[in-house]
Amino acid sequence: MKKETKASSPLRGDKRGAPVIIEVRGLHKTYTETEVEVKAINGIDLSFEEGEFTAIVGPSGCGKTTFLNMIGGLDVPTSGKVFINGTDISTFSSSKMIDFRLNNIGFVFQAYNLIPVLTAKENAEFIMQLQGRPKAERDKRIAELFEAIGIAGKENIKPSRLSGGQQQRVAVARALASKPKFILADEPTANLDSKATAELLDIMHELNRQEKVTFIFSTHDKRVIERAERIITLEDGKVVSDIIVNI
Amino acid sequence: MDLLLAWRNIWRNRKRTLITVTLVTLSVTVAVFMRSLQEGSYARMIENAVGSFTGYVQVHQKDYWDDKTLDNGMTENDTLMEKILSADGVKGVNLRLESFSLASHGNSTKGALIMGIIPEKDTLMDIQSRIKGGSYITEEDSSVILGSKLASFLNVSPGDTIVLLGQGHYGQSAVGAFPVKGIAKIPAPDLDRQIVIMPLKLAQNYFSFPNGLTSIVVLFDDPQRTQVITDKLNATLDTTSYKALSWQKMSPEMVDMINSDRAGGIMMIAILYMIIAFGVFGTVLMMTEERKKEFAVMVAIGMQKTKLATISFLETILMNSIGVIAGIAITIPIILYFMYNPLMMTGKEAESFEKLGIEPIMPTIMSFKIFFHQILVILSISLVAFMYSLISIMRLKIIKAIRR
Ligand SMILES: Nc1ncnc2c1ncn2[C@@H]1O[C@H](COP(=O)(O)OP(=O)(O)O)[C@@H](O)[C@H]1O
Ligand SMILES: [Mg+2]
Numbered sequence: 001m002k003k004e005t006k007a008s009s010p011l012r013g014d015k016r017g018a019p020v021i022i023e024v025r026g027l028h029k030t031y032t033e034t035e036v037e038v039k040a041i042n043g044i045d046l047s048f049e050e051g052e053f054t055a056i057v058g059p060s061g062c063g064k065t066t067f068l069n070m071i072g073g074l075d076v077p078t079s080g081k082v083f084i085n086g087t088d089i090s091t092f093s094s095s096k097m098i099d100f101r102l103n104n105i106g107f108v109f110q111a112y113n114l115i116p117v118l119t120a121k122e123n124a125e126f127i128m129q130l131q132g133r134p135k136a137e138r139d140k141r142i143a144e145l146f147e148a149i150g151i152a153g154k155e156n157i158k159p160s161r162l163s164g165g166q167q168q169r170v171a172v173a174r175a176l177a178s179k180p181k182f183i184l185a186d187e188p189t190a191n192l193d194s195k196a197t198a199e200l201l202d203i204m205h206e207l208n209r210q211e212k213v214t215f216i217f218s219t220h221d222k223r224v225i226e227r228a229e230r231i232i233t234l235e236d237g238k239v240v241s242d243i244i245v246n247i
Numbered sequence: 248m249d250l251l252l253a254w255r256n257i258w259r260n261r262k263r264t265l266i267t268v269t270l271v272t273l274s275v276t277v278a279v280f281m282r283s284l285q286e287g288s289y290a291r292m293i294e295n296a297v298g299s300f301t302g303y304v305q306v307h308q309k310d311y312w313d314d315k316t317l318d319n320g321m322t323e324n325d326t327l328m329e330k331i332l333s334a335d336g337v338k339g340v341n342l343r344l345e346s347f348s349l350a351s352h353g354n355s356t357k358g359a360l361i362m363g364i365i366p367e368k369d370t371l372m373d374i375q376s377r378i379k380g381g382s383y384i385t386e387e388d389s390s391v392i393l394g395s396k397l398a399s400f401l402n403v404s405p406g407d408t409i410v411l412l413g414q415g416h417y418g419q420s421a422v423g424a425f426p427v428k429g430i431a432k433i434p435a436p437d438l439d440r441q442i443v444i445m446p447l448k449l450a451q452n453y454f455s456f457p458n459g460l461t462s463i464v465v466l467f468d469d470p471q472r473t474q475v476i477t478d479k480l481n482a483t484l485d486t487t488s489y490k491a492l493s494w495q496k497m498s499p500e501m502v503d504m505i506n507s508d509r510a511g512g513i514m515m516i517a518i519l520y521m522i523i524a525f526g527v528f529g530t531v532l533m534m535t536e537e538r539k540k541e542f543a544v545m546v547a548i549g550m551q552k553t554k555l556a557t558i559s560f561l562e563t564i565l566m567n568s569i570g571v572i573a574g575i576a577i578t579i580p581i582i583l584y585f586m587y588n589p590l591m592m593t594g595k596e597a598e599s600f601e602k603l604g605i606e607p608i609m610p611t612i613m614s615f616k617i618f619f620h621q622i623l624v625i626l627s628i629s630l631v632a633f634m635y636s637l638i639s640i641m642r643l644k645i646i647k648a649i650r651r
Contacts, residue, residue, distance in 0.1 A: 069646055072547075074547055074645050074646055074649075075645075075646050095551060095552075098546060098549055098550070098551050098552070099549065099551070101547065101548065101549045102548070102549025102550075103549070106548075107547055107548050109544065109649070113540070113541070113544040113649075115252075115541065115544075115545070116259070116541075117252065117255035117256055117259060118252070118255075126548070127548060127549055129248055130549055130550055130554075131549075174548070175548075
């Protein structure tokens with residue numbers, strides 16, 4: 001197994017040595033509900049630092065989604081531990097875990113998953129609203145984000161009337177609005193055409209630089225992989241390579 | 248935010264929500280109207296038979312009710328009267344002497360209920376306001392008032408004289424000729440067919456029963472206090488001689504009839520509500536099932552399940568409240584209309600009511616209780632339906648639901 005440790009990498013540039021926010025140790029996930037046991041994650045040790053822009057890549061079925069679900073606290077490992085900011089998240093009750101996700105993790109899904117009855121703006125501020133942030137703060141933040149991601153003017157439109165690319169931008173805005181510690185995006189561009197994919201990637205990367213927000217996204221799209229600063233490749237639930245790219 | 252989300256969610260499938268709301272509205276409308284018609288008729292029935300005739304409570308000599316003869320009567324008695332009047336809530340009494348006789352005029356003879364009353368004081372029957380021909384009697388008169396149906400059967404008009412023949416106190420015969428001073432329309436049909444009203448003193452003479460009484464009607468304001476007052480009287484009176492009876496005890500047939508009729512009506516409404524419950528449940532079930540993925544997304548990004556359940560609860564309550572409010576809004580004018588323009592029964596049904604001594608009309612009643620019961624029923628249906636979505640939300644598996 002080829003594995004390059006981040007700290008020793010000469011390619012990290014200005015991001016080298018930032019504080020570790022996610023640490024994964026001895027992670028295993030075995031699905032037993034199926035006829036044949038599936039070892040979706042089969043021993044992963046990794047850590048992620050603040051400000052990363054990282055792609056988890058590999059063929060379909062290699063365990064990308066399962067991995068992201070576990071570091072996002074949506075799923076529980078069969079063995080091994082996930083530490084976020086040094087805390088073992090398996091110690092959280094399910095309600096505490098929900099609050100933890102609310103305040104620390106942003107999610108972007110392949111299928112956008114916006115709330116259909118809410119407008120673009122209401123969707124984007126949804127998390128801030130759950131956090132109880134005041135209206136003035138929300139308005140300011142959403143206006144700023146919509147401007148940055150190029151959907152200003154679409155505030156009052158319902159998701160069903162937006163294109164896929166626009167919906168995914170709203171989803172990125174929703175994930176980002178509350179300034180979470182990191183954002184997990186599972187194949188965010190899989191449903192987008194190449195133009196929308198390129199635009200979304202630009203936006204994500206720009207936000208990564210400006211807001212110093214950590215992005216971890218899975219993909220099997222070459223064009224997306226090319227844009228990552230760190231590429232972690234999985235195969236059969238194991239890390240087969242972990243490369244840091246200087247771009 | 249919860250309320251806004253809930254409101255928008257229920258209108259996602261406009262057609263389905265409208266159908267559900269309409270079902271609830273219809274059932275509430277039908278239920279409220281039927282119940283108010285039923286209770287209105289009962290109230291009218293009780294009012295006619297009890298409220299303006301027997302009174303809600305009477306005191307008798309203890310054996311009188313089981314064997315209604317003059318020999319089981321009592322005599323006017325100050326201590327008894329004081330005890331009754333001093334009972335808490337009692338406003339007054341009406342003294343009566345009642346027994347049966349034959350009444351004849353010309354060639355017609357008919358059994359009649361002779362009632363001696365104190366004309367000015369018998370506010371309960373309020374015969375004075377029911378006079379259709381002639382005029383009312385006074386305490387000193389030696390003339391009588393006839394029920395309108397009896398008068399027409401005997402072919403009597405005011406000014407005519409009728410002959411009464413019966414049995415008086417202790418087997419003495421009672422005979423007399425009495426001028427008819429007035430004809431009264433008594434709202435209870437079977438009474439109207441047989442009643443002869445005369446001043447108490449005249450009746451006591453006719454029956455050779457000086458100071459004799461058969462019944463003391465106890466007057467008080469709130470019919471709801473019937474049982475309380477009955478119990479109180481029986482506690483203070485000398486029960487070796489006297490007994491107070493509630494109207495329910497005096498007219499058990501009416502109580503039975505009302506109860507069985509009411510049960511029948513409630514049964515029908517229960518079936519109606521059962522159907523509605525399935526409709527509401529189906530809608531909530533669909534609203535839950537089709538949004539499991541959305542629920543999972545919301546929990547994934549940080550919404551507590553309790554909050555999600557709150558929204559789902561609001562959705563159910565909102566939808567049903569619209570139905571209930573619309574139902575009530577529709578029913579109120581209908582009830583008001585039929586309160587002032589009561590339905591008249593016709594044909595066989597009317598006849599059978601008349602036979603029971605009940606006016607064949609069905610007024611409605613505006614009763615907060617009836618509305619309240621429907622609200623409770625719909626609320627319960629909502630709660631049961633909500634249980635389904637609550638359980639689904641609590642059991643929601645985020646990963647599984649998002650993968651769908
Ligand atoms: N809930 C599940 N039950 C059983 N097997 C599962 C479940 N989720 C994922 N798997 C299996 O685990 C493996 C990894 O899946 P996944 O993490 O979705 O891969 P990827 O996202 O890289 O395509 C696959 O073989 C998949 O079939
Ligand atoms: Mg996947």
